[in-house]
Structures are given as structure tokens and as C-alpha cells.
Amino acid sequence: MKPNHLKKSVFLLLFGITGLACSTERDHLVTIETRHGNMYAILYDQTPAHKANFLKLAEEGRFDSTEFHRVINEFMIQGGDVFGLENLPEEEWYTLPAEIHPNLIHEKGSLAAARQGDNINPERRSSGCQFYIVQGKVYDELTLNTDMKKLQEAFMRFLQLESNKPLREKYVSHYQNGEFDSLNALMLSKKVELEQFLNVNLDNEKRPNQLQAYTSVGGTPHLDDGYTVFGKVIKGLDVLDKIASEPTDRMDKPANPVVMKVKVSEINRRKITEEYGYEYPDAK
Incomplete structure (x- = not known):
């Protein structure tokens, strides 16, 4: 084989291997089952500690039988109190270091970690188990800014x-x-x-990604940059809306418990895009 033909063959082989790698790259698809139906979510690689922790709890079945115990319509639904369900002593309620990124915002469907307030948690460390899913609402640009x-x-x-x-x-x-x-x-x-x-300035201008999201799908912008967003519901937002509409008591707990079961599947990223419509940021 001539040198130039050899180079061409090697290039084609490498290109084929690269293309194969991209097409077979896998990710974790999270399924949250409830009596209202299923929500399907992906977890962000930009928040590795939160992703690994959530997957570990889910794969061990520890989220199963926990409830969405705090529900506020047009705000969020919160659940996953593994530590409470298992009656663990509070000294074993571990937390995770904050992984807050400006590109990961509280748009509708976002999964984020619950935490204690800044007054006792200035590092904004996340709960090791409790999470919330954002519902929020759509804003006009004037209100948002x-x-x-x-x-x-x-x-x-x-x-x-x-x-x-x-x-x-x-x-x-x-x-x-x-x-x-x-x-x-x-x-x-x-x-x-x-x-x-x-003689005052009343502006609070948002970043372009915030403007785009909150004036279209909506969300809860005031939580941005304060809590770790680590995933997103990519199918089943209607289920989120149904749970958020549940009648609640004075403590925002649903009168009729909304229990969850959480499963994890490893699926080809291309299949996730095709079947669930989620476009990975690094996809070409």
C-alpha cells in the first residue's frame, strides 16, 4: 500500500472509531414513578458529586417509598427524604459540596438539591438526599429584569x-x-x-440563558446561583403539574400522599435524544 493510501485508510479507520464512540456513548436515564404517571430525567455531568450520589441512592432503591412531602403550586415539588424514611440519626445526614453553575438554572423541570438556609449553611452545601423539581411560572421581560x-x-x-x-x-x-x-x-x-x-436603579438584569428560559418555559429565577441544579425532567412535565396541583395542608404536604419509586437505566445518548427530545450541549 502506498504511503498516501495508508494515511487515508488510517484516517478513515480513526474517523469510524470516533463516530462509533459517539453513537454508542451512554448516559443514565432516571425514571420517577408516581400515581400520576412517570417523569423521566437526565443528570448533568457538570455536577458530578450530585449525579453520583443521586444514582447511588436510586440504584440501591433508597428513594422508593419516599414522598413528595412539600408541594407548592407554581413553585416546586420537593421529596426524597431518604434519611427520614430510614430513621437515620441526624449525625448521619450527610451533605454534599455545592456545585452551582451559571448555565444550570431553575427553569421548569430542573432537578435541584434542597439545603438548609444561608444563616446556618453559608457554604450552601446540599442535602444528601432531598431534592426538588421546579415548576415555577412564565415571566415577562420587564418583571424578570x-x-x-x-x-x-x-x-x-x-x-x-x-x-x-x-x-x-x-x-x-x-x-x-x-x-x-x-x-x-x-x-x-x-x-x-x-x-x-x-434617583434609584431598580434593575436586576438577567443573563441571556435566563431570559430565554423564564420568558418561554418558565421557572423560579430567584433561586438561581443559590442552589445546586443537577438534572432536568425531559419528559413528564404534565405529571409535575398534576403533583403541584395536589391539595395540601398548612405545611404544604399533600393530603393524599404522592409516593415515588425511582429507577435508573443506562441508555445510548442518541436514543435519549431521539425518544425524549433532549439535546446534549456537546452533541454535534
């Missing part, structure tokens, strides 16, 4: 002016009637005026 806490503080100062008595009465009416969407819309309508009158 506004610091709503600062807006409310500025608006309340503005209402103290005697000349704003009609505006104050409208605010009180919305509040007393529980019309909170109308109340927010009223405050947002005064944003520019408030910034000019009080």
Missing part, C-alpha cells in the same frame, strides 16, 4: 406622598382583594417614574 423587592420598597415610599392618595387607594384595594398580579403590574407601571423621582 426588575428587582421586585427594591421596587416594592420604592413604591411604598412613593405612596406616602399626599399627592399619591388615589394611587395608594388603588394599591390597598388590590391588596385587600388578593389581586397580587394586578398589584405587581401597578408597581411595574410606575418603575421608570420611581427611578427618576427617587
Whole structure:
């Protein structure tokens, strides 16, 4: 064989091996079974500690019979209290180091790790078992790019002016009637005026990936950069919505328990894309 033919053959062989490797690369598909149906999820490689921990608990069957014990409509569903179910002493309730990435956000369907608050957990370490699935809601761009806490503080100062008595009465009416969407819309309508009158900046501009997600599929943007997002539901969002709509008690626990069973399967990544519609970021 001539040298140039040999080089060409070697190149084709290497190309074929590379293509074969890409087509046979496998990933873990998580199936969360509930009485409302199944949710299917993938776990992110960017959060290796959380991915490995979740898979270990699932493969050992330790999530089975745990409940979605905290459910808040238009916010999230939380479950997976393995340690509580197994009656482990609190000193054995291990935590995981935070793996927070700006590209992994709280869009609808995201899996994220529950944790204790910053006041006792400044490192933002995650629970070793409890997780939540984001439902949230869709936002308009103006709301998304506004610091709503600062807006409310500025608006309340503005209402103290005697000349704003009609505006104050409208605010009180919305509040007393529980019309909170109308109340927010009223405050947002005064944003520019408030910034000019009080000489304040009420912006809270979001990153492009946040804008795209939260104005389309929705989610819970205020949790970004504070909790570890480690996976995503890629099929079964209707099941998420059904669970989020469950009647709950004062502690946000469903009156009719929503028990889960979690299974893990190793599947070709290409098959996951074809059957579940999830596009891997590094896919070509």
C-alpha cells in the first residue's frame, strides 16, 4: 500500500472509531414513578458529586417509598427524604459540596438539591438526599429584569406622598382583594417614574440563558446561583403539574400522599435524544 493510501485508510479507520464512540456513548436515564404517571430525567455531568450520589441512592432503591412531602403550586415539588424514611440519626445526614453553575438554572423541570438556609449553611452545601423539581411560572421581560423587592420598597415610599392618595387607594384595594398580579403590574407601571423621582436603579438584569428560559418555559429565577441544579425532567412535565396541583395542608404536604419509586437505566445518548427530545450541549 502506498504511503498516501495508508494515511487515508488510517484516517478513515480513526474517523469510524470516533463516530462509533459517539453513537454508542451512554448516559443514565432516571425514571420517577408516581400515581400520576412517570417523569423521566437526565443528570448533568457538570455536577458530578450530585449525579453520583443521586444514582447511588436510586440504584440501591433508597428513594422508593419516599414522598413528595412539600408541594407548592407554581413553585416546586420537593421529596426524597431518604434519611427520614430510614430513621437515620441526624449525625448521619450527610451533605454534599455545592456545585452551582451559571448555565444550570431553575427553569421548569430542573432537578435541584434542597439545603438548609444561608444563616446556618453559608457554604450552601446540599442535602444528601432531598431534592426538588421546579415548576415555577412564565415571566415577562420587564418583571424578570426588575428587582421586585427594591421596587416594592420604592413604591411604598412613593405612596406616602399626599399627592399619591388615589394611587395608594388603588394599591390597598388590590391588596385587600388578593389581586397580587394586578398589584405587581401597578408597581411595574410606575418603575421608570420611581427611578427618576427617587434617583434609584431598580434593575436586576438577567443573563441571556435566563431570559430565554423564564420568558418561554418558565421557572423560579430567584433561586438561581443559590442552589445546586443537577438534572432536568425531559419528559413528564404534565405529571409535575398534576403533583403541584395536589391539595395540601398548612405545611404544604399533600393530603393524599404522592409516593415515588425511582429507577435508573443506562441508555445510548442518541436514543435519549431521539425518544425524549433532549439535546446534549456537546452533541454535534
